[in-house]
Amino acid sequence: MMSHRRLIACLVLLCVASIIGVAAAETPTEVRIGVYEPMTGAMAAGGQMTWEGIELAQKHRPTVLGLPVRLILVDNRSDKVEAATAVTRLVQRDKVHAIIGSYGSALSMSGGPIAQEAKVPVMGCSPTNPLVTLGNDYYFRACFIDPFQGRVMAQFAFEKLGAKKAAIIQDVAQDYAVGLANFFKEAFIELTGDPEAIVANTYYQTGDRDFTAQLTHIASTNPDVVFAPGYYADSAVLISQARSLGIDAPFLGGDTFEAPEFIEIGGKNVEGVYFSTHYSADAPITPASEEFVALYKAEFGKAPNTFAALGYDCYMLVLDAIERAGVVDPVAIRDAMAETKEFMGATGIITLDENGDATKSAVVLQVQDGEFKLVDVVHPR
Amino acid sequence: MTLEIFMQNIANGITLGSLYALLAIGYTMVYGILRLINFAHGEIFMVSTYFAFYGIAIFALPWQVSFVLTIILTAVMGVIIERAAYRPLRNAPRISALISAIGVSFLMSNLGLVIFGGRPKTFFRPQFFQIPIQLGSVRVVALFFIIPVLTVVLLAILNYIVYKTKIGLAMRAAQWDFDVARLMGVEVDRAISVTFAIGSALAAIGGIMWGLRFVEINPNMGLFPGLKCFIAAVFGGIGNIAGAVLGGFLLGFGEIMLVAFLPGLAGYRDAFAFILLILMLLFRPTGLLGEKQRVRT
Numbered sequence: 001m002m003s004h005r006r007l008i009a010c011l012v013l014l015c016v017a018s019i020i021g022v023a024a025a026e027t028p029t030e031v032r033i034g035v036y037e038p039m040t041g042a043m044a045a046g047g048q049m050t051w052e053g054i055e056l057a058q059k060h061r062p063t064v065l066g067l068p069v070r071l072i073l074v075d076n077r078s079d080k081v082e083a084a085t086a087v088t089r090l091v092q093r094d095k096v097h098a099i100i101g102s103y104g105s106a107l108s109m110s111g112g113p114i115a116q117e118a119k120v121p122v123m124g125c126s127p128t129n130p131l132v133t134l135g136n137d138y139y140f141r142a143c144f145i146d147p148f149q150g151r152v153m154a155q156f157a158f159e160k161l162g163a164k165k166a167a168i169i170q171d172v173a174q175d176y177a178v179g180l181a182n183f184f185k186e187a188f189i190e191l192t193g194d195p196e197a198i199v200a201n202t203y204y205q206t207g208d209r210d211f212t213a214q215l216t217h218i219a220s221t222n223p224d225v226v227f228a229p230g231y232y233a234d235s236a237v238l239i240s241q242a243r244s245l246g247i248d249a250p251f252l253g254g255d256t257f258e259a260p261e262f263i264e265i266g267g268k269n270v271e272g273v274y275f276s277t278h279y280s281a282d283a284p285i286t287p288a289s290e291e292f293v294a295l296y297k298a299e300f301g302k303a304p305n306t307f308a309a310l311g312y313d314c315y316m317l318v319l320d321a322i323e324r325a326g327v328v329d330p331v332a333i334r335d336a337m338a339e340t341k342e343f344m345g346a347t348g349i350i351t352l353d354e355n356g357d358a359t360k361s362a363v364v365l366q367v368q369d370g371e372f373k374l375v376d377v378v379h380p381r
Numbered sequence: 382m383t384l385e386i387f388m389q390n391i392a393n394g395i396t397l398g399s400l401y402a403l404l405a406i407g408y409t410m411v412y413g414i415l416r417l418i419n420f421a422h423g424e425i426f427m428v429s430t431y432f433a434f435y436g437i438a439i440f441a442l443p444w445q446v447s448f449v450l451t452i453i454l455t456a457v458m459g460v461i462i463e464r465a466a467y468r469p470l471r472n473a474p475r476i477s478a479l480i481s482a483i484g485v486s487f488l489m490s491n492l493g494l495v496i497f498g499g500r501p502k503t504f505f506r507p508q509f510f511q512i513p514i515q516l517g518s519v520r521v522v523a524l525f526f527i528i529p530v531l532t533v534v535l536l537a538i539l540n541y542i543v544y545k546t547k548i549g550l551a552m553r554a555a556q557w558d559f560d561v562a563r564l565m566g567v568e569v570d571r572a573i574s575v576t577f578a579i580g581s582a583l584a585a586i587g588g589i590m591w592g593l594r595f596v597e598i599n600p601n602m603g604l605f606p607g608l609k610c611f612i613a614a615v616f617g618g619i620g621n622i623a624g625a626v627l628g629g630f631l632l633g634f635g636e637i638m639l640v641a642f643l644p645g646l647a648g649y650r651d652a653f654a655f656i657l658l659i660l661m662l663l664f665r666p667t668g669l670l671g672e673k674q675r676v677r678t
Contacts, residue, residue: 039499040494040600040601041601042599044498044499044500044501044599045500048499075499172647173648200644201645202647203647203648204648205648205650205651207605209594209595209597210393210396210397210636210637212390212393212396212397212637213393213636213637213638213640213641213644213647214640214644214647216386216389216390216393217386217640217641217644220383220386233501233597233599236597237595237596237597244511244522245389246520261501261503261597265501265597267503267506267596
């Protein structure tokens with residue numbers, strides 16, 4: 001009997017010792033946050049702006065739980081296959097505790113399942129397609145989603161611009177553009193009550209440079225507005241060609257228009273273009289907004305953009321989750337992240353819903369004299 | 382489709398087709414002499430747009446000077462590429478030179494990313510080329526006239542060089558057989574260098590026109606125009622200069638008309654170009670104007 005007890009006591013001791021031993025071996029000396037963003041390719045501007053914000057946030061808050069935070073950046077080259085490879089590399093080689101990324105919904109959708117399988121949480125900055133987080137309990141995002149964004153622009157076209165007929169030209173190779181075009185279409189038909197309200201719906205592919213045939217078709221249908229979801233460089237070239245073909249109708253787009261390249265490439269041709277986006281430095285929402293604007297201006301000497309703000313918020317959201325989790329463990333961080341409530345971000349107050357999406361206001365900007373000017377703020381219902 | 386829209390699409394087709402034609406000439410010329418598909422042609426074209434861009438943006442040159450310098454620099458670059466990557470393989474199996482060409486293509490686009498940066502640049506935009514012109518109901522820009530005229534002029538100059546000059550004779554001799562040509566006193570290496578210089582200069586002219594037309598330039602821009610011009614060159618009969626022009630125009634027209642008549646299929650226009658390539662290779666591998674295949678032993 002006695003020997004039995006002794007044996008059990010020994011075993012218990014052994015167990016405890018081994019647990020402590022394992023815990024000691026796993027005590028992290030740093031927090032690794034992987035970042036996968038398009039630093040080159042068709043979406044390079046978006047990735048680089050986001051990275052600016054992430055780096056700025058890390059500079060501002062370099063530690064969590066007393067440990068230094070290390071950022072590991074991998075370029076996904078605006079390519080869906082590269083995006084999957086980038087996430088694989090982050091989880092397998094760099095063994096990151098959390099991931100931030102990526103600008104470009106299609107890129108996030110190809111990285112998502114890999115992070116989910118590896119049980120590493122991801123905080124998306126600006127992927128707005130609903131499918132990014134749907135069915136993936138390891139993917140979260142700091143931005144609104146496209147059913148809302150599409151509706152914002154449809155409502156803007158209908159109520160503010162008085163449009164009755166709209167044409168759509170979309171980048172068919174991008175989940176972002178395809179999704180946004182569909183949500184715009186649904187909302188616009190519902191608002192006008194006219195099933196024929198979309199007079200033309202045509203397509204192109206990322207990187208195409210000649211849009212004249214599609215635009216000639218659109219010109220022949222004489223729309224009140226043209227909705228053209230796509231990335232900044234393609235869209236600027238497209239709108240320039242539309243103007244030279246004599247299409248005077250206002251062009252509308254989504255958050256991907258917000259890049260300095262859009263104005264540089266488009267020049268005078270993109271004057272008057274409207275688009276929805278996540279944030280404007282002209283409409284600060286929280287105390288964190290003002291803090292961020294001050295930090296950004298001190299670092300870069302110019303007014304910040306949406307993507308830098310979202311990158312900044314993503315980093316802070318990840319740190320917030322780690323702090324609440326109390327341990328540097330990907331699964332624990334994921335659970336804390338899912339509980340994010342009323343987080344004061346630079347881009348607004350962020351509460352994540354059951355899908356891991358944020359419900360936030362959108363702003364509508366217009367290109368005026370070569371600058372993005374705030375024209376409207378739309379709150380979710 | 383009304384007549385006005387159709388006429389507008391004809392104009393669209395001419396603008397796009399002449400640009401393809403311009404690029405395809407350089408492609409086909411190198412093949413005609415060397416029997417080498419120069420896959421780096423698209424990247425030479427890409428780098429030339431950056432030469433022109435930096436000439437104006439950094440060195441503040443007038444655009445005319447910058448464009449001329451670009452053509453010269455690109456020609457020199459073409460000669461250097463030939464020396465470094467193709468000449469050492471002159472007597473190797475033809476597939477080795479092809480692989481080397483693909484290597485050069487990747488090297489250049491990645492070097493472009495490192496040196497020029499991943500974000501797109503805005504090409505110089507002189508108002509002169511973008512003046513909108515209205516012909517009846519058809520709207521075009523000045524480039525609509527400039528590019529086709531340039532293509533035809535270059536075609537004439539090239540024909541003159543290849544068929545009327547001594548160096549052209551040397552090029553045509555080299556095309557038949559390097560060794561025999563050498564025995565006849567032809568400086569084969571020089572003829573090939575000149576071929577590359579002319580081919581690259583044509584890529585530079587194409588690059589400048591592309592930049593003026595589409596304004597945006599980036600390090601990956603060589604890939605698709607390169608492939609399209611390869612298709613145009615094969616379609617017209619690879620190695621045949623007039624064929625490349627014809628192929629370029631037909632491809633441009635085909636793409637525009639596909640979208641014009643079937644706007645719902647606009648997303649598939651690249652697929653259309655490749656289907657055209659496959660069909661041509663299946664049914665008439667020598668292309669529209671191509672000569673019978675000669676096998677050099």
